Amino acid sequence: MGGAFNTSTPIYIQLGDRINHQIIRGELLPGDKLPSVREMAVQAGVNPNTVQRTYRELERMEIVESRRGQGTFVTENEDILVKLREQLKEMHISHFVGDMKMMGYTENEMINGLRHYLDVNREEDGLS
Amino acid sequence: MGGAFNTSTPIYIQLGDRINHQIIRGELLPGDKLPSVREMAVQAGVNPNTVQRTYRELERMEIVESRRGQGTFVTENEDILVKLREQLKEMHISHFVGDMKMMGYTENEMINGLRHYLDVNREEDGLS
DNA sequence: AACAGTGTATTATGCTACTAGTACACTAGA
DNA sequence: TCTAGTGTACTAGTAGCATAATACACTGTT
Known part of the structure; x- marks a missing residue:
């Protein structure tokens, strides 16, 4: 359980916000590896598909970079x-x-x- | 059309916010009659039911008072x-x-x- | 080559919130 | 009594979200 989610906003958005905040606060540094889709799903208590949607959004924003077979990483572009x-x-x-x-x-x-x-x-x- | 609504928030909420702002700014005074459900629906370009839901919420907050057959009025309780x-x-x-x-x-x-x-x-x- | 771990894609299902349409109930006034 | 205007209630349709199950694709390691 990674804390409860608000019902009034999509989970995949809230999860993305959390990650953004971690990055902004320096708790996640450029190049750091995020938990895998499946592991993050367990941690957050949501479906892997929901996590993937979050990662996809973050990648679209160029905040993270997903490498097939390796994982998802915070961009090195500071x-x-x-x-x-x-x-x-x-x-x-x-x-x-x-x-x-x-x-x-x-x-x-x-x-x-x-x-x-x-x-x-x-x-x-x-x-x- | 009374201006566009944001798709990410329920219309009935946004409409309620607008009315609240009008009241707070003094554009609507205590005792003033609001447009009827149907008229407001036309003005705002939404379904009468959506307006009714807004009015119901505002009534629950004791901001307005609805009188069957007469209309909906801003509370006199300042x-x-x-x-x-x-x-x-x-x-x-x-x-x-x-x-x-x-x-x-x-x-x-x-x-x-x-x-x-x-x-x-x-x-x-x-x-x- | 085989395998485990990773991201990606697809399809289906249930749920909830919002919206829409329609009918009903009440009030005031002609 | 009738009628127009009002709030109210009910039912249904729609869309987005979350979930679930499954399969595929790629990478690094053994």
């Missing part, structure tokens, strides 16, 4: 990983700003709201 | 609307922070990233 980190950051910020603007919040309210939230929740970090 | 605004704000900030933390960003990076994004995109606001 540029792509740097860009991935920036893209995801930009995407999340953009979504956040878009949502807040739709609700009528000003830019100052966003920044102050974020600051305030971080202050209040600073100590309660490692909760479940 | 406390709920104030709380709604706060809840949505908190929710979006919380999601944002959670996502950024998962990617390994520090709190300072979040705030600076947000500031930088707002600076860069300040003039390009009213784009399509």
Whole structure:
């Protein structure tokens, strides 16, 4: 069991997100081998086919490279990983700003709201 | 047609979000009548049943009140609307922070990233 | 050559959520 | 009473997702 998945988003997407986060955080380095399709399926408690779909997506994004008979590896092209980190950051910020603007919040309210939230929740970090 | 919907999220959710935003921004006031199920369906270009599902959800959240034979109205209970605004704000900030933390960003990076994004995109606001 | 481990492809099945169509129930007003 | 406008309920169709089972293709090792 690799932790539960959210039912509102496809598993293959969530699994891909997890792997992306591991890469971005440096827990998976360029050239590292990912668990085989079958092993990852056991670890995550999902069907091998679902894992394969995740790997296929990641390969399409050029984040990993699959070699038949050998396994699936994190790309050695660090540029792509740097860009991935920036893209995801930009995407999340953009979504956040878009949502807040739709609700009528000003830019100052966003920044102050974020600051305030971080202050209040600073100590309660490692909760479940 | 009231603008396109995203295919990755249920229409009834997106429609509910739109209405919530209108309320929060004050474009819909307490006691205001919403378009009838059928009229809203035409406006939004969706099935009346989808609209009804949206209205049902909003009623469950006590944001609107449906009166058979009369219509659907924004609640007169302003406390709920104030709380709604706060809840949505908190929710979006919380999601944002959670996502950024998962990617390994520090709190300072979040705030600076947000500031930088707002600076860069300040003039390009009213784009399509 | 044989084998084990790997990725890939195919087909079928069940499930769930969303959407659509249609009919019913209630209210207000003419 | 009738009618138009409203919310509500029911049934069915559709699509995407996850699973399952199986077979194939390639690589490295023995």
